Amino acid sequence: MKFSLIEYHKHMLGDRVRLEAYREAIKLVVKQGDIVVDIGTGTGILAMFAVQAGASKVYAIENSSLATEAAELIRLNEMSEQIQIINERSDRVVLPELADVVISEILGHFGVDENMAYFLNDARKRFLKEDGIMLPSHLKLFIQPVSAPTTVDRYLSPWTNDHFGVDLSAVRPMALNKRLLLEGDETVHPLAPLFMIADQDYLDFVKPTAVYNGEAIIETEGRFDGLVGYFASELTDGFILGSSPGMARTSWRPSFFPCQTSLDLVKDDLVKFTLKTITQGESVFWDWQINVERDGQSLYRSDLTEFELRKEELLLRKNSTFPVLNHRGAEIKLVLELSDGNRSIIGIAQTLQETFPDRYRSIEKARETVTTYLGGNMKT
Numbered sequence: 545m546k547f548s549l550i551e552y553h554k555h556m557l558g559d560r561v562r563l564e565a566y567r568e569a570i571k572l573v574v575k576q577g578d579i580v581v582d583i584g585t586g587t588g589i590l591a592m593f594a595v596q597a598g599a600s601k602v603y604a605i606e607n608s609s610l611a612t613e614a615a616e617l618i619r620l621n622e623m624s625e626q627i628q629i630i631n632e633r634s635d636r637v638v639l640p641e642l643a644d645v646v647i648s649e650i651l652g653h654f655g656v657d658e659n660m661a662y663f664l665n666d667a668r669k670r671f672l673k674e675d676g677i678m679l680p681s682h683l684k685l686f687i688q689p690v691s692a693p694t695t696v697d698r699y700l701s702p703w704t705n706d707h708f709g710v711d712l713s714a715v716r717p718m719a720l721n722k723r724l725l726l727e728g729d730e731t732v733h734p735l736a737p738l739f740m741i742a743d744q745d746y747l748d749f750v751k752p753t754a755v756y757n758g759e760a761i762i763e764t765e766g767r768f769d770g771l772v773g774y775f776a777s778e779l780t781d782g783f784i785l786g787s788s789p790g791m792a793r794t795s796w797r798p799s800f801f802p803c804q805t806s807l808d809l810v811k812d813d814l815v816k817f818t819l820k821t822i823t824q825g826e827s828v829f830w831d832w833q834i835n836v837e838r839d840g841q842s843l844y845r846s847d848l849t850e851f852e853l854r855k856e857e858l859l860l861r862k863n864s865t866f867p868v869l870n871h872r873g874a875e876i877k878l879v880l881e882l883s884d885g886n887r888s889i890i891g892i893a894q895t896l897q898e899t900f901p902d903r904y905r906s907i908e909k910a911r912e913t914v915t916t917y918l919g920g921n922m923k924t
């Protein structure tokens with residue numbers, strides 16, 4: 545788990561375009577003595593940029609266990625006095641003061657898909673001074689109908705009726721219910737100009753669950769395989785990052801929303817689309833519908849979704865369900881009950897390990913869980 549987290553962050557820390565843009569934008573926005581909040585601090589890198597820019601206090605919030613390494617890196621860089629790591633999801637954090645700047649980098653491959661809208665809306669309302677600054681300040685999303693033969697082939701090639709003499713075609717409809725990502729060297733052929741489906745200002749109210757509509761008139765005839773989604777995020781005036789054509793390449797990749805079946809389009813065909821984000825816990829799933837009209841008549845409809853309701857989630861939606869604690873709930877209950885001000889962290893960790901021996905083979909892991917659940921609420 546830790547290794548995959550470290551790999552994920554290594555990938556992002558290797559993205560120089562991203563880091564240079566953030567560092568320059570933070571230098572411009574953060575003033576001497578500012579109070580800053582960093583949502584999703586990861587390794588703490590943006591929080592440290594904020595201190596370099598003059599921040600006197602940074603609340604660096606990170607929900608994953610990487611918070612431990614972030615604290616170590618901050619100590620190594622002699623910034624522990626200015627930066628306070630909070631190991632919690634941002635919407636569960638209460639801060640003692642309001643901030644001049646809220647920094648975040650919780651941008652997914654299609655901008656909003658790390659549930660950014662919800663978390664930034666919450667952060668702006670609860671953490672930011674009235675005249676404070678959000679960085680990034682804006683997000684734009686674009687859609688374009690395309691031919692994407694290489695992408696379709698890469699994702700769907702085994703699911704045919706003759707793969708090494710075996711019929712695997714029954715899996716094809718399932719495989720299509722997935723937002724895909726273009727690979728670095730993969731090219732798609734636009735059939736119409738880019739259409740902007742969202743222009744969000746993070747100082748304004750941002751709807752947490754969003755429905756994005758748009759339409760495009762076909763200018764170049766060709767096989768229509770799906771929609772490509774790009775984003776552009778403005779950090780501050782003049783600093784824009786993203787996955788859109790013509791922008792400096794970053795670690796974010798364009799998204800591809802396939803059609804149920806490909807079809808040939810001609811000039812002036814009208815492609816109408818609706819994309820919806822569906823939030824489930826901390827994840828965001830996409831649902832996308834495509835309608836094609838020719839000469840005012842409906843020609844084609846495609847309706848795909850990557851949202852899968854599991855049995856437990858269906859039960860949670862019913863008022864008549866009698867809930868029981870899952871593993872995580874039982875652990876949290878135990879840790880909270882034991883946190884009565886009379887037991888040490890290691891003592892609570894030992895009880896946690898004794899109660900759930902299969903889940904806690906090492907005391908370090910139990911200790912890590914205790915500190916995660918307790919956050920900053922400790923009597924010293």
Ligand SMILES: C[S@@+](CC[C@H](N)C(=O)[O-])C[C@H]1O[C@@H](n2cnc3c(N)ncnc32)[C@H](O)[C@@H]1O
Pocket residue numbers: 556557583584585586587588589590605606607608610632633634635648649650651658663
């Ligand atoms: C894309 S990484 C960016 C990390 C770091 N800020 C950087 O720029 O290298 C996003 C990080 O935010 C964390 N994260 C996402 N949403 C969060 C939230 N609402 N509260 C706390 N952490 C969050 C993730 O665990 C992840 O470590």
